[in-house]
Amino acid sequence: MTENAHQQPTAPDTELPTQYAPADVEGALYERWVERGYFEADAKSEKPPYTIVIPPPNVTGSLHLGHAFQHTLMDALTRRKRMQGFESLWLPGMDHAGIATQNKVEQQLAEEGKSRHDLGREEFVKRVWQWKEEYGGKILGQMRRLGDGVDWSRERFTMDEGLSKAVLTIFKKLYEDELIYRAERIINWCPRCLTAISDIEVEYQEDDGELVSIRYGEGDDSVVVATTRAETMLGDTAVAVHPDDERYKHLIGRRIKLPLTDRSIPVVADPHVDPEFGTGAVKVTPAHDPNDFAIGQRHGLESITVMDERAIITAHGPFQGLDRFEARSAIVAALRSQGRIVAEKRPYVHSVGHCSRCKTTIEPRLSMQWWVKVGPLAKAAGDAVRDGRVRIHPEDMSKRYFDWVDNMNDWCISRQLWWGHRIPIWYGPDGEVVCVGPDEEPPTGEGWHQDTDVLDTWFSSGLWPFSTLGWPERTEDLRKFYPTDVLLTGHDIIFFWVARMMMFGLYAMDGEVPFKTIALTGLVRDERGKKMSKSFGNVVDPLDWMDKYGSDALRFTLARGANPGTDVPIGEDWVQASRNFANKIWNATRFALMNGATVEGPLPEASKLSATDRWILSRLNETVAQVDALYEDFQFAKLSEALYHFAWDEVFDWYVELSKTTFQAGGEAAEASKRVLGEVLDVTLRLLHPIVPFVAETLWTTLTGGESVVVADWPRDSGFRDAAAEREIATLQSVITEVRRFRADQGLQPGQRVPASLTLDGTALAAHEAAIRQLLRLQPEGEGFTATATLPVAGATVALDLSGTIDVAAERKRLAKDLAAAEKEKAQATAKLGNEAFLAKAPDNVVEKIRTRLAKADEDIARIQAQLERLPQA
Numbered sequence: 052m053t054e055n056a057h058q059q060p061t062a063p064d065t066e067l068p069t070q071y072a073p074a075d076v077e078g079a080l081y082e083r084w085v086e087r088g089y090f091e092a093d094a095k096s097e098k099p100p101y102t103i104v105i106p107p108p109n110v111t112g113s114l115h116l117g118h119a120f121q122h123t124l125m126d127a128l129t130r131r132k133r134m135q136g137f138e139s140l141w142l143p144g145m146d147h148a149g150i151a152t153q154n155k156v157e158q159q160l161a162e163e164g165k166s167r168h169d170l171g172r173e174e175f176v177k178r179v180w181q182w183k184e185e186y187g188g189k190i191l192g193q194m195r196r197l198g199d200g201v202d203w204s205r206e207r208f209t210m211d212e213g214l215s216k217a218v219l220t221i222f223k224k225l226y227e228d229e230l231i232y233r234a235e236r237i238i239n240w241c242p243r244c245l246t247a248i249s250d251i252e253v254e255y256q257e258d259d260g261e262l263v264s265i266r267y268g269e270g271d272d273s274v275v276v277a278t279t280r281a282e283t284m285l286g287d288t289a290v291a292v293h294p295d296d297e298r299y300k301h302l303i304g305r306r307i308k309l310p311l312t313d314r315s316i317p318v319v320a321d322p323h324v325d326p327e328f329g330t331g332a333v334k335v336t337p338a339h340d341p342n343d344f345a346i347g348q349r350h351g352l353e354s355i356t357v358m359d360e361r362a363i364i365t366a367h368g369p370f371q372g373l374d375r376f377e378a379r380s381a382i383v384a385a386l387r388s389q390g391r392i393v394a395e396k397r398p399y400v401h402s403v404g405h406c407s408r409c410k411t412t413i414e415p416r417l418s419m420q421w422w423v424k425v426g427p428l429a430k431a432a433g434d435a436v437r438d439g440r441v442r443i444h445p446e447d448m449s450k451r452y453f454d455w456v457d458n459m460n461d462w463c464i465s466r467q468l469w470w471g472h473r474i475p476i477w478y479g480p481d482g483e484v485v486c487v488g489p490d491e492e493p494p495t496g497e498g499w500h501q502d503t504d505v506l507d508t509w510f511s512s513g514l515w516p517f518s519t520l521g522w523p524e525r526t527e528d529l530r531k532f533y534p535t536d537v538l539l540t541g542h543d544i545i546f547f548w549v550a551r552m553m554m555f556g557l558y559a560m561d562g563e564v565p566f567k568t569i570a571l572t573g574l575v576r577d578e579r580g581k582k583m584s585k586s587f588g589n590v591v592d593p594l595d596w597m598d599k600y601g602s603d604a605l606r607f608t609l610a611r612g613a614n615p616g617t618d619v620p621i622g623e624d625w626v627q628a629s630r631n632f633a634n635k636i637w638n639a640t641r642f643a644l645m646n647g648a649t650v651e652g653p654l655p656e657a658s659k660l661s662a663t664d665r666w667i668l669s670r671l672n673e674t675v676a677q678v679d680a681l682y683e684d685f686q687f688a689k690l691s692e693a694l695y696h697f698a699w700d701e702v703f704d705w706y707v708e709l710s711k712t713t714f715q716a717g718g719e720a721a722e723a724s725k726r727v728l729g730e731v732l733d734v735t736l737r738l739l740h741p742i743v744p745f746v747a748e749t750l751w752t753t754l755t756g757g758e759s760v761v762v763a764d765w766p767r768d769s770g771f772r773d774a775a776a777e778r779e780i781a782t783l784q785s786v787i788t789e790v791r792r793f794r795a796d797q798g799l800q801p802g803q804r805v806p807a808s809l810t811l812d813g814t815a816l817a818a819h820e821a822a823i824r825q826l827l828r829l830q831p832e833g834e835g836f837t838a839t840a841t842l843p844v845a846g847a848t849v850a851l852d853l854s855g856t857i858d859v860a861a862e863r864k865r866l867a868k869d870l871a872a873a874e875k876e877k878a879q880a881t882a883k884l885g886n887e888a889f890l891a892k893a894p895d896n897v898v899e900k901i902r903t904r905l906a907k908a909d910e911d912i913a914r915i916q917a918q919l920e921r922l923p924q925a
Contacts, residue, residue, distance in 0.1 A: 067750075073602065073745060074598075076749050077196075092205075100138050101132040102140045102142070106121065113189055116583065116609075117575050119606075129141040131765060133200075142202060148508060150252070150408050154408060205528070213521065218510065218511050222474075231424070237339075240418065243406060247466055258403040259400055264394040265278065283339045283357065284382065286336045289352050290317075292321075293321070293325070298331060299332060305317070321349065321350070356416075421463070425460070428558055432456045436449060441568070443568075444684075473503075478502070509551055591623075596626050601630060603629070603747075605629070610690075643754075647725045660727065672770065672771050677693050687742075694742075712822045732754055733755055790842060791827065805853065806832050807827075808850040840853055
């Protein structure tokens, strides 16, 4: 009936504390798992591999709910595969976080009255390493607290020796293949951090700005352009119009005067200008706008830089030395005094990019930088998904992936920082340029110097799936565990990290994909679905909830909300509910142990089991099959719900309660049920373990005497089903549920005993009379029994004597009052829905609410009338 053998048990310990206290067990259990090497993978193993590399958190970071969410899911996947017999590797590590880490150390220096320039580059980098050793990696301890089953013996860091070698190796390979080049292009520039930053490090928000319309030129040779950044007009080198725009055809090829300067600029025809937008004419500032730069390239326009690296105006004239925002106001005032302002709109709300680190407004800036030529790499990354070598889950996210890789621009990889992988390019005194690989000596002699920039952090993290396994060496780990099986990450970085790992993995590993499946999750939000933000005051520290409710409660809450690609709302009430679930598991297992539940010996044959036992074993196997299918489809929310309802509803609320009468009766049937209960709990705890490992471990080892549920076998569906038993117990449940509902309707207390006559002859329920009476608190008829209420349910008849148990007159009065209220509600709703004038004016949602009220009133009236009919006559 089952294929769920577990480790050879020692004598089980049947003693459990009366209450589950997570803080008393979690830390010690985790350290025991690590000490015993349960999470360490063996590259020499004959087992099939299963690999996940952790998305490396920043070395500066702390565990937030987003980490806890994704780590819970990755841990569940790898724990299950380990139990299924795979050589399961979940590889941990951290990212060096170039800008964030450098900022941390610069803040320290500022407190000492120093800057990095006081130390010099070499000493500053040493200082950063010291900071990393002292303060970095806080999140690693927090991962232990969550229960992350990672292989700590393989922990990596993007600046460690091996990963640094991988960075130098792939840079040289790309450089020699002419896929890395140096060029002057528009980049995202942070005037506070003084570096180029990647697209993912730009946060866009709606800012109150201004839209100013300015007249360029004079008379018939004038044109009006609109801008939100008036200060950039000092660097304008053209006005662009659409070639087919009749309004401006006479100006194309002519020059007009640029206000506030002594320059004239050409009017150029460019098909990318939208004639329907604004005035149909745009100012072109090639050095300070990416779209303008592209127009400038097409028309051979000059690029004039008018701001320095700190966004201070450098153009000669009255505005030189002003901050960009000061210059904006001064320039608009000067244009206004000359009568050049045609229109002004304030506030003008528009999307503005900000540095994610310091929140400074980003300045598009023309700069000499290093770039990756992504065309052929991006094509390979797209092809790998199109031809099925890599699966994106959920599938509808594939479109977003293709939109990105099919339209990807070349990638700026240089950063003006000191912390990071320094670009391995040396420049000679006579213009020589040499790329130096990891095992090569750099050129020496007078005049040779290394490029001062470092590589974008995303460059090294793009190598993560294979560099962490030993590449460029052909290590045992690389041969065993590459390609990895699943990349599980948030859909928000599909463009920035996922695509780059795909590009680099296919390139470095000769067309072999870095992972077989990309499983995309949503983002964690508050209980109202709102983004968590310090400014909103709704940020939650997951450690607080773990302290209060236990790590399992947080993990189960997160898994229960994890629908693929969909954002996950979470609130403290939900974590508390998950804590209650853990308590329910604990109390039910404790009851089972106290009543002799066991896993010793084989299960009795089906013919020797009661219908209740056969029902729960049938449901158990169905649940195993369901959970397995949902795991394969990354449906964590659905599998968590399936486990929750099977454990709480079917095992604890029904099977355990139905078994109590069997245990009390004793005999062979009781012994068989004890073995079945032990089997059900054994399998259920193994199914729960990947998501709630701590409580599952404590209970499973106590129940079975096994070494650890971490290395126990994953349950398998034996194929046993008993449809007849399932129908029989469903009928039993319907009887009990219906009578319980009737008792509640009559105001009877749950524990209040009522005389009752049961007519079960000819039904399958005859064997369950003792259980029915116990669960419904029904006592034998006794002398003077008079049936005051009769309930025919599922072929059986339950006759109840309620005389003396309730105040019939008072109950009739209460129900009559409720009936009058329901009838009044119905009359009001009916009147409104019958009013044509009201229906013509009311919004659809209002009308729908009234229809809902009417339906609810009808339901209430029917329910109350049925209750009145069932009451005994006075």
